[in-house]
Amino acid sequence: MKLNAFEFVAMNNPLRAAIQRRFEARRLMRMGGAMNGGRALEIGCGRGVGVEIILHQFRAQTVDAFDLDPRMVERAFSRLRNLKDRVNLWVGDATKIEASDATYDGVFDFGIIHHIPDWRAAVGEIFRVLKPGGRFYAEEVLRGFILHPLWRALLKHPQQDRYDHEEFKAALAQSGFTVLCDNQIWNSFGWYIADKRE
Template structure:
């Protein structure tokens, strides 16, 4: 078997330009670029906070039947956030991480070693997975489907590598309507913050210009790697068309998303040392309360298409 490619966190201008016409190359360059700082950027951790979040998402769409799954593969694992926290939460015994980005696979395996988890990994295209038929009891992914050019082929690959009766769970995917308002909120927050911090009394809150330029370049590639938004019913149809059964999608985060996107954008626009632990706890606790509001109240009042995140699960016929 050929060795996996090595990470390339310093893409040339020519490579970046070529990536605008090649979404898979864009995904590799963007995520290799982000791999070393990705956990910090998105406040990802491998402690009780994110264990509860990951297992909560899994439980919300798939319940607790089948825990622990003997073998699981994460599709588009990034730094391993979903799989590693599900393993720590007792959902999975042995895991495999896969990602198109060598940098992300490298960081995910490093995170797994630091946590003492039984995990292997491969650089892999979701449309051509390097695993035999009927390999895994569970396939999971978080915020990955919207990066994959050919979703029907990817779902067919998920079906192929699952054992008969095996389950898939994908979470953290943007809905069509949710992505629209999230992007508008993010753009408005970025413009307001970067312009206000040009004022003399607030200049200490402005990130160095080279860091702002770097963020802007990353955002430009991000527009290339984010390929899809989803209507929950259409996503269910894609999964069923691949031969998967018992398919069900659910959505979450409305008030939480309206709060969370401006907060995350603000955090990216100011020096991290200005915020501190107090801010982090305020943001997290507020998000928790709004998530409760979404689940207990707003879910019963608004159609699922209005919420920001869509989750989906189903089985390979057994």
């Protein structure tokens, strides 16, 4: 599901980029470590700040990234034009990832799976495209936030079948992942490091 006008503005500004770099990415780094090479995928890349983080902070060699919203991919193209030898972008859907099985060493989710009605299909797709031994880095928004009356009024998210922290972890395990590390705050935001064991 694409963002409404309010969230589109909230996701496309320097404050959002600073929070993603200084708080979300650092937390995932402390939990799951750097990639130090290898091929990464970012689902729901927005305007491309996450791709820069994956290249420069997590030190992936290359990053593929896609977003459902062509306006976001256009912004990412423009932002990342000087990195085009290491970055490949397209418009796509996380429930049908356009990649062969076992393609990636790492997959990153900076807060997008909660936008997907059939979110379990996206988790299954991420497992499919990871190589055995690959790692999933996820920062997610939980039911406590999605169903809060204030955020329901301001934002547009699917409302049915939303997950809490334990349910998201259970879905990861059900898809075949081993959850190595996880934490959550206020039953609203969760962080997960999950491996596809060899």
